[in-house]
Amino acid sequence: MSGKFVRASKYRHVFGQAAKKELQYENVKVTNNAWDSNLIKTNGKFLAVNWNASGGGAFAVIPLNEVGKSPDQVPLFRGHTAQVLDTDFDPFNDRRLASGSDDSKIGIWDIPENYSFHNALDENDEISHVKPTRMLSGHSRKVGHVLFHPLAQNVLASSSLDYTVKLWDVESGENKLTLKHPDMVTSMSFSYDGNYLATVARDKKLRVWDIRANKIVCEGQAHSGAKNQRVVWLGNSDRIATTGFSKLSDRQIGIWDAFNLEKGDLGGFYTVDQSSGILMPFYDDSNKILYLAGKGDGNIRYYELQNDELFELSEYQSTEPQRGFAVAPKRTVNIKENEVVKGFKTVVDQYIEPVSFYVPRRSEEFQEDIYPDAPSDKPALSSEEWFSGKSVDGPILVSMRKLYEGADPTFHESKKAVHLSAKTVDPTPKSKEPTPSVNSETTAKKHVEPVKSQVEKKSFDFEPPKISLKENFKSDLSVNKMLQKSSDFDSENNTEDPSRDTSGWDEEDETPKEPEVLPMAKAQSKLEKEETIPRTSKSVNEAQEHVSEATNPSSEIQKSANVATSSVAEAEDPENKSSRAVEVSKATTTTVPPSAGTASTSSNTGKSLGLKQSVEKLSSLVQSLEQVVNTLIASNLEKDDRLQNLESKIGELIQQK
Structure with a gap:
């Protein structure tokens, strides 16, 4: 910024x-x-x-x-x-x-x-x-x-x-x-x-x-x-x-x-x-x-x-x-x-x-x-009282509000x-x-950060949920980054580290985009941006919309996975969320070149068997991902509530001054 x-x-x-x-x-x-x-x-x-x-x-x-x-x-x-x-x-x-x-x-x-x-x-x-x-x-x-x-x-x-x-x-x-x-x-x-x-x-x-x-x-x-x-x-x-x-x-x-x-x-x-x-x-x-x-x-x-x-x-x-x-x-x-x-x-x-x-x-x-x-x-004090050693905290104060209203002034002692x-x-x-x-940004940090840390210690007094995923799912870099952001809490003070706050800006904004971005990666990027904005309140419905958007493949991916769809549909139980797994397999399968459509029947059969195993694995991973998303949404909503409490406390402190 x-x-x-x-x-x-x-x-x-x-x-x-x-x-x-x-x-x-x-x-x-x-x-x-x-x-x-x-x-x-x-x-x-x-x-x-x-x-x-x-x-x-x-x-x-x-x-x-x-x-x-x-x-x-x-x-x-x-x-x-x-x-x-x-x-x-x-x-x-x-x-x-x-x-x-x-x-x-x-x-x-x-x-x-x-x-x-x-x-x-x-x-x-x-x-x-x-x-x-x-x-x-x-x-x-x-x-x-x-x-x-x-x-x-x-x-x-x-x-x-x-x-x-x-x-x-x-x-x-x-x-x-x-x-x-x-x-x-x-x-x-x-x-x-x-x-x-x-x-x-x-x-x-x-x-x-x-x-x-x-x-x-x-x-x-x-x-x-x-x-x-x-x-x-x-x-x-x-x-x-x-x-x-x-x-x-x-x-x-x-x-x-x-x-x-x-x-x-x-x-x-x-x-x-x-x-x-x-x-x-x-x-x-x-x-x-x-x-x-x-x-x-x-x-x-x-x-x-x-x-x-x-x-x-x-x-x-x-x-x-x-x-x-x-x-x-x-x-x-x-x-x-x-x-x-x-x-x-x-x-x-x-x-x-x-x-x-x-x-x-x-x-x-x-x-x-x-x-x-x-x-x-x-x-x-009178002169005799003061010279004899008597002390008070300060002068007698007059109410400025009474002077503003034109009423009889009221007085009280200093504290x-x-x-x-x-x-x-x-x-x-x-x-x-x-x-x-x-x-000066340095001066701002000098005055703002100590106060911010003191208030956060009082307001954000909770332990963030610990997230565990399968090892092969952790290998995805974008998911790792999302997990890193969800765990960016100071373990000693149970507070979020303000030095890691990007204020709504991601590093991806500064780097050139890839020619092809898979829908799942898009959904993960959106979830990352939502996590980095601490004051944005997102409902569960909006988060589910992002997940559904991630599971809807583009037309090119759908054409390239038509053969896998028929074989997986016969192997999977219809009551076991087969349609969701097939759609995820479509979204996560790499784009097939146009020449792949002329392959032999034996090669298509081998791809179908490989896709079946991948769908079974990805089905369990999607369920884990849904749990992670729900956990992050709950944590984000809880953080919003605490931020609102913090803002109200700061407003009270300003009024007291």
Whole structure:
């Protein structure tokens, strides 16, 4: 069979689409500071932008419903004495966010209830700027990144150029924990259960911390390039992803076992391209898709994670490059339009463009398979509980179905995922192709065959019938091949060997046909083809039709065996299926040349005696053949029933996912 194998995935056709111009945020002034952060953040209701402001650092907050051109005078969140480097929204309080600044302080801000970005002038036509609720002091140098805890309320992590990561109780303003690094941390990410923190630093090391124990669980060498690296925890699993550069400045992606970093990345780095911009990773745990937005280019690539491997889905391309990118929480996407990710990108530092990614489906019903329950805005723990050592399996989840129906949301606790076992990999990183091939037959076998074998072991748990024939009947090559196919079962596992499946194609299709093909051989060939098609259900009546077709001779054979017919008819008992034996003798007798019709009477008599013995032998062999055919038909029908059960089980497994 020709053609390439296409990997089955319901996200193969996910596409990105930018919002119309009237739905964009224009006349914004994104900071021109060169610090490596995302520059913008969103929580689904507000958008925080590191603003290019004079007189100290500031940032702006834009309500998402206030689209269009920004006024010349806008309210800013002022309070830092130096540039704001990073911001982050509280996942459990839509109106609270934190900021890190070059002045080594962390600001905690509360958005006023009557806050408006477009209509911020007071009665005196003056702009009222927002002041911080409190300032957290403790770092000795600039605070480059801030990140709220995904489960515990009022817990904030901050990284600084003083080579530390500090954990804060926002409500009390206390620094509870300090994780010391040998170099500046460039990126950090919490685990799904919030107990661990993954960090990458300028020393090119990837570390996983047990936060409350204040110790490194494991560490390993990350990307070898000199530029900054990023890290993201891959949802409810023990895998993390990093983006960085090789020594030759190739942009790379790495997948790691979070608790076996010493073994290196799983399977080698994925080489993306040779651009110079840093890749900002964002992971959608609901759909297992990793999005990569490049700084300085307009492309957003996205990959599906499956069995510790990344498979490229597609790429959103734009002629407008982005320096900043933000992704809204999953609970805020437009479910009715099958939107799976809602993002925002900065364009030439002057406007912000919403970019959404959709799964193309026409169904008017809720899509259960692409919208599992998502993290909610309800905290699973308080800051006191978390710092005291209490743990949970994950965040509080909200039902996406209820959000789709517009009903009151329902919440439930997360269940801990079964951790994947670490693969045995070569510690020497292997360079991969720029894009993993989704049409690779080798990749298909790697993912499909283990699952197929596991299901077959459960479904095809039966012993195939053993077939025995007479030795002289086994000498027929076509019958031997049919017997070989009927016994192609794995004796150890009682399963059919998938490597011997010809998928409905016989080797005879590739070889030239003989000038004369006897009817019996034709019937046997048809039976062979039926046996090699595992999903074709054949009834007993159809099989009997093939046998009767095999026993009906052609006109030429009938003419050549007229003399044998009369002598055999006298010798055989009419009640002993003589007609069937005679017809079989006709079918199996080789074609007589035209000159044989002028032979003497004595030679015809000798041929009749020889044919009589052959008919007696073939009569018993035909009976054996009928038993073999019946056995094969029964086995084929039983296999069809088990295949139907297998398909139903696979359908149930897909629905459970």
